[in-house]
Amino acid sequence: MYTVIGASRNRTFRVIWMLEELGEPYERVRAKQHTPEILQHSRLGKMPVLLDQGEAITDSAAILTYLADRHGKMTAEAGTIARAKQDALTFHVLDDLESIIWTATRHGFILPEERRVAGVKDTAKWEWARNAKAVAERFRGPFVMGDEMTVPDILLTHTLTWGMGAKFAVESEALQDYVKRMQARPAFQRAVESEKEAA
Structure with a gap:
């Protein structure tokens, strides 16, 4: 299960929408920008953060690309x-x-x-x-x-x-x-x- 850290009404929505499109389970951890929950994963204190396999991924576009590549959906194949x-x-x-x-x-x-x-x-x-x-x-x-x-x-x-x-x-x-x-x-x-x- 993925963990998504971030508040509502910002770029965190993109990650939630992507996970819903993929049908992948996730949990949400509510946290605001520049709070300790975010800063421990993002030096700039920016949301969202995706936790997977003990690793943190930041930047919504990078997260979407990672999820698409990992699940082989909603993307063209890399290198094409x-x-x-x-x-x-x-x-x-x-x-x-x-x-x-x-x-x-x-x-x-x-x-x-x-x-x-x-x-x-x-x-x-x-x-x-x-x-x-x-x-x-x-x-x-x-x-x-x-x-x-x-x-x-x-x-x-x-x-x-x-x-x-x-x-x-x-x-x-x-x-x-x-x-x-x-x-x-x-x-x-x-x-x-x-x-x-x-x-």
Whole structure:
């Protein structure tokens, strides 16, 4: 059984959703960022943390990739062109969407007031819209890589949901429909229930 350490309403959700999609058992340990439960596994105090076989794995994207590789599901085989394209899309989502919404969020209310830069959110919204359009142009459906759900689907759905909740526009109807379909998945709904229990 896997152990997932982290709070609700953050990137921990991605790991819970992945485990629900895989049908793998897990236990949740509720812990907040920078607390001893997290710091003993992550020097930066970041969530989530996955414990497996006595080892800690950090960073949600790394955890998703590990789980996909370990169980041989939701991923192309390592060392293939298909996997290289999948990894490229993973990095595209992380670099060109998630990093933008995270920067805007930090300058909105996380950083100390004297470290926040006014106007960052407006610039971030412009860049987000441009990059979301690029993702939409790559989208083939029904999943982001085509016919099968892969790691980037969890990252993209979570990031788009986060962005839309923060009033960052997603103009593509195809992506809007995609997010609704992904959120309707039984595993997604089970992850939502797990979040409620951990809140």
